[in-house]
Amino acid sequence: MPNDMQTSGIADHRLSPPDYADNFSDLHAPLSDHEALVAADRCYFCHDAPCMDACPTTIDIPLFIRQISTGTADAAANTIFSQNILGGMCARVCPTETLCEEVCVRETAEGKPVLIGQLQRYATDGMMAKAHPFTRAADTGNKIAVVGAGPAGLACAHRLSMNGHAVTVFDARAKGGGLNEFGIAAYKSVGGFAQTEVEWLLSIGGIAVKYDSPLGNGLSIDNLKADYDAVFLGIGLGGVNALRAEGEDKDNVVDAVDFIEGLRQASDMGTVPVGRHVVVIGGGMTAVDAAVQSKLLGADEVTMVYRRGKERMSASEFEQELATSKGVRLIYNAAPMRVTGNGAAQAVEFAYTHDVNGKLENTGETFTIVADQVFKAIGQTLDGAPDGLALDGGKIKVNEVGQTSDPAIWAGGDCASGGDDLTVTAVAEGRDAAEAINNKLTAEG
Amino acid sequence: MADLTSNFIGIKSPNPFWLASAPPTDKEYNVRRAFEAGWGGVVWKTLGEEGPPIVNVNGPRYGGIYGGDRRLIGLNNLELITDRPLQQNLQEIKAVKRDYPDRAMIVSLMVPCEEDAWKTILPVVEETGADGIELNFGCPHGMAERGMGAAVGQVPEYIEMVTRWCKQYTRMPVIVKLTPNITDIRKPAEAAHRGGADAVSLINTINSITSVNLDTFAPEPTIDGWGAHGGYCGPAVKPIALNMVAEIARSAETANLPISGIGGVSNWRDAAEFMALGAGNVQVCTAAMTYGFKVVQEMISGLSQYMDERGITSTSEIVGRAVPNAKDWQDLNLNYIAKAKIDQDLCIACGRCFAACEDTSHQAITMSDDRVFEVQNDECVACNLCALVCPVENCISMEAQAAGTVDERTGKVIPEEYANWTTHPNNPTGAMCNVMPEDG
Numbered sequence: 063m064p065n066d067m068q069t070s071g072i073a074d075h076r077l078s079p080p081d082y083a084d085n086f087s088d089l090h091a092p093l094s095d096h097e098a099l100v101a102a103d104r105c106y107f108c109h110d111a112p113c114m115d116a117c118p119t120t121i122d123i124p125l126f127i128r129q130i131s132t133g134t135a136d137a138a139a140n141t142i143f144s145q146n147i148l149g150g151m152c153a154r155v156c157p158t159e160t161l162c163e164e165v166c167v168r169e170t171a172e173g174k175p176v177l178i179g180q181l182q183r184y185a186t187d188g189m190m191a192k193a194h195p196f197t198r199a200a201d202t203g204n205k206i207a208v209v210g211a212g213p214a215g216l217a218c219a220h221r222l223s224m225n226g227h228a229v230t231v232f233d234a235r236a237k238g239g240g241l242n243e244f245g246i247a248a249y250k251s252v253g254g255f256a257q258t259e260v261e262w263l264l265s266i267g268g269i270a271v272k273y274d275s276p277l278g279n280g281l282s283i284d285n286l287k288a289d290y291d292a293v294f295l296g297i298g299l300g301g302v303n304a305l306r307a308e309g310e311d312k313d314n315v316v317d318a319v320d321f322i323e324g325l326r327q328a329s330d331m332g333t334v335p336v337g338r339h340v341v342v343i344g345g346g347m348t349a350v351d352a353a354v355q356s357k358l359l360g361a362d363e364v365t366m367v368y369r370r371g372k373e374r375m376s377a378s379e380f381e382q383e384l385a386t387s388k389g390v391r392l393i394y395n396a397a398p399m400r401v402t403g404n405g406a407a408q409a410v411e412f413a414y415t416h417d418v419n420g421k422l423e424n425t426g427e428t429f430t431i432v433a434d435q436v437f438k439a440i441g442q443t444l445d446g447a448p449d450g451l452a453l454d455g456g457k458i459k460v461n462e463v464g465q466t467s468d469p470a471i472w473a474g475g476d477c478a479s480g481g482d483d484l485t486v487t488a489v490a491e492g493r494d495a496a497e498a499i500n501n502k503l504t505a506e507g
Numbered sequence: 508m509a510d511l512t513s514n515f516i517g518i519k520s521p522n523p524f525w526l527a528s529a530p531p532t533d534k535e536y537n538v539r540r541a542f543e544a545g546w547g548g549v550v551w552k553t554l555g556e557e558g559p560p561i562v563n564v565n566g567p568r569y570g571g572i573y574g575g576d577r578r579l580i581g582l583n584n585l586e587l588i589t590d591r592p593l594q595q596n597l598q599e600i601k602a603v604k605r606d607y608p609d610r611a612m613i614v615s616l617m618v619p620c621e622e623d624a625w626k627t628i629l630p631v632v633e634e635t636g637a638d639g640i641e642l643n644f645g646c647p648h649g650m651a652e653r654g655m656g657a658a659v660g661q662v663p664e665y666i667e668m669v670t671r672w673c674k675q676y677t678r679m680p681v682i683v684k685l686t687p688n689i690t691d692i693r694k695p696a697e698a699a700h701r702g703g704a705d706a707v708s709l710i711n712t713i714n715s716i717t718s719v720n721l722d723t724f725a726p727e728p729t730i731d732g733w734g735a736h737g738g739y740c741g742p743a744v745k746p747i748a749l750n751m752v753a754e755i756a757r758s759a760e761t762a763n764l765p766i767s768g769i770g771g772v773s774n775w776r777d778a779a780e781f782m783a784l785g786a787g788n789v790q791v792c793t794a795a796m797t798y799g800f801k802v803v804q805e806m807i808s809g810l811s812q813y814m815d816e817r818g819i820t821s822t823s824e825i826v827g828r829a830v831p832n833a834k835d836w837q838d839l840n841l842n843y844i845a846k847a848k849i850d851q852d853l854c855i856a857c858g859r860c861f862a863a864c865e866d867t868s869h870q871a872i873t874m875s876d877d878r879v880f881e882v883q884n885d886e887c888v889a890c891n892l893c894a895l896v897c898p899v900e901n902c903i904s905m906e907a908q909a910a911g912t913v914d915e916r917t918g919k920v921i922p923e924e925y926a927n928w929t930t931h932p933n934n935p936t937g938a939m940c941n942v943m944p945e946d947g
Contacts, residue, residue, distance in 0.1 A: 103576050106898050109858030112878065167855040171899065 076360025212240020214475025337435025344439030548611025645711020670702025712738020745771030756785025775809025
């Protein structure tokens with residue numbers, strides 16, 4: 063008898079192929095030409111626009127929307143890409159509801175912002191299907207090493223190449239894109255977009271990529287410093303926080319990031335096994351992505367438990383609503399006490415929490431949720447950073463242009479201090495570090 | 508519900524909303540639908556003289572200009588007068604008038620500038636039972652090239668001559684439709700008046716090219732690669748039409764000449780505005796072409812509500828009420844001082860007022876770091892641009908400053924007295940003895 067949502071334990075093929083296709087299709091379908099014109103028409107072309115300020119990459123949003131409305135979407139794409147070369151992915155994964163669209167004056171006026179993210183996708187998709195809009199400056203003779211082919215590393219490499227420098231990108235994995243490829247929810251980046259974007263970005267030329275090249279394994283920071291004029295680190299957060307709850311080591315208690323990575327790399331969602339009863343512990347985007355996708359894979363019951371209140375959750379209101387709309391149950395103010403089960407997880411015991419003078423304490427009341435699969439999503443940590451670099455709050459300490467305590471090394475993205483751990487922030491930091499490196503090397507002659 | 512009954516030069520209709528002579532009134536089928544929808548009258552699409560029917564282009568006949576949300580705000584038309592046989596039109600007019608005796612049925616006419624041509628057509632039109640005729644001296648394209656339409660309307664002597672013929676050969680009231688493609692609308696109106704016209708109607712359409720195709724470099728609408736100017740109408744022309752109506756209404760020579768107002772009337776408010784500036788009724792075309800005949804129902808309910816709210820019992824009470832307030836620039840009170848005022852509760856902080864004032868006007872609006880926009884009275888001249896570019900209705904208003912207070916911009920006390928340019932000291936031809944606005 064084939065599996066279904068009620069099949070006990072962890073199982074694959076809980077749904078039919080059409081269900082998988084439907085569940086993992088685009089979260090927001092691309093705007094048609096007509097929809098784009100209607101959406102663009104709502105933009106007021108604000109002066110010193112709040113949306114632009116709210117964008118970590120400071121894209122000139124009113125300008126690109128006006129360019130769309132006058133039938134020049136490629137010019138709009140240029141406006142976007144000149145600030146954010148990963149504007150295509152950001153259009154898909156940015157939490158616009160807490161960035162540009164949150165401060166849109168039409169959100170203020172009517173509670174309905176201009177669809178900035180979807181318009182950005184409209185412009186960037188059109189351009190990416192045609193060509194790469196930038197060319198390289200004359201070769202400077204400088205060589206720069208970029209470690210990590212995620213959003214920060216790619217943005218840095220691209221801007222360096224535009225400025226005429228020769229870039230070599232090293233990445234630990236067999237593919238580029240970083241979390242764009244291995245993280246984020248599948249329904250936000252359908253059709254292999256992450257790889258398409260990497261190829262398109264690299265088509266500017268001047269960037270060599272060495273995959274399967276992690277730091278440490280024959281690749282040392284000292285060697286890079288000796289062989290290159292500058293080094294940029296965009297290595298992300300390789301470690302995962304522990305639950306610090308009893309029974310954490312039982313079978314089927316896994317890191318959400320590993321589950322998502324496996325799912326993102328699966329060519330057939332039906333082959334991805336998922337529990338009948340899934341519990342996700344955490345309150346961020348990774349937790350939501352794991353919970354929602356468990357449900358989309360056919361889990362019967364998915365519960366996401368966060369130890370603090372709704373207002374403290376780092377996943378946005380939109381993400382929380384997305385989770386509940388897909389059937390995920392959200393429980394706030396509860397912390398895991400122990401995972402029970404004979405060898406493999408069978409249930410998780412939680413204690414309700416409350417805030418006592420700013421400190422989180424258990425109320426003493428407990429409850430138990432049946433779970434044959436438990437995902438830990440309580441944050442990632444820096445792992446494998448080169449020795450000798452100063453840290454700040456567990457991340458590589460950088461100044462406002464991304465320079466580390468070693469003046470020959472820059473860093474950006476999730477591994478670096480400052481900024482939110484967002485794709486768009488990583489792009490901004492990679493781009494700005496590239497400009498700083500360029501300025502330094504140009505000044506040195 | 509207010510009584511909207513209209514009596515325009517003796518022609519009665521249940522409301523003052525007529526359909527203008529245009530494509531919507533070319534056939535019995537359309538006109539019956541219009542009357543069923545509630546239109547008070549129609550001016551049947553212009554008839555020409557007996558003979559081979561008019562030929563129209565069969566490429567695009569219209570071009571358009573859009574406002575926000577792809578709203579059609581301007582329409583260009585290069586269709587000619589009716590291209591159907593005269594006898595067929597006459598039979599249909601008769602049939603429709605017979606079935607809708609309470610509605611106004613006006614027949615638009617355009618025949619060559621020869622007395623016989625007019626003498627011939629007038630009796631056959633009269634025989635239909637139509638309530639009146641409208642002389643099409645306005646079509647700006649095609650027919651004008653053949654010495655008719657606007658070619659007549661641009662020569663006051665021809666207007667007077669043809670009007671006189673018509674008054675001579677028919678008992679029907681004669682409305683003369685004027686072209687706006689002239690420099691002074693009062694001249695053709697006076698000519699119509701001299702010729703004995705019962706009324707004028709205006710405006711006909713304005714010479715226009717709506718756009719240029721940048722792939723083929725052809726004006727649009729494009730017929731097989733070429734374009735020709737057509738006639739522009741729709742909401743975009745309303746301000747031009749309002750001014751021309753007012754010019755006639757406030758001119759001593761034509762003050763008592765009834766006017767049928769035409770030009771971008773799209774709703775009850777537009778209609779009431781035309782009537783306030785002197786139009787006895789209005790004619791509508793583009794609004795119907797854009798949204799269908801049903802729009803008249805909003806016009807009827809809207810005008811009715813407006814009249815009820817103000818205790819107005821007859822549409823004639825509205826007619827001309829704004830005419831005494833329509834003046835020349837030199838009559839305007841230079842001692843009147845207003846300042847822009849921003850309602851901070853309504854402001855959505857888009858900053859358009861700031862950009863407009865800072866870049867293109869008087870630097871009279873400041874912007875704080877937290878996006879609060881405030882008017883600086885010491886720079887504001889109350890030009891109104893900020894209010895116009897503001898996307899929120901009533902967020903920015905122009906507040907009159909009380910006489911006796913100091914205008915922060917000039918530092919002078921605002922006088923009680925009215926004083927205009929004719930008495931201003933800076934006017935080289937003005938009287939120098941009256942109150943000087945700038946001197947308090």
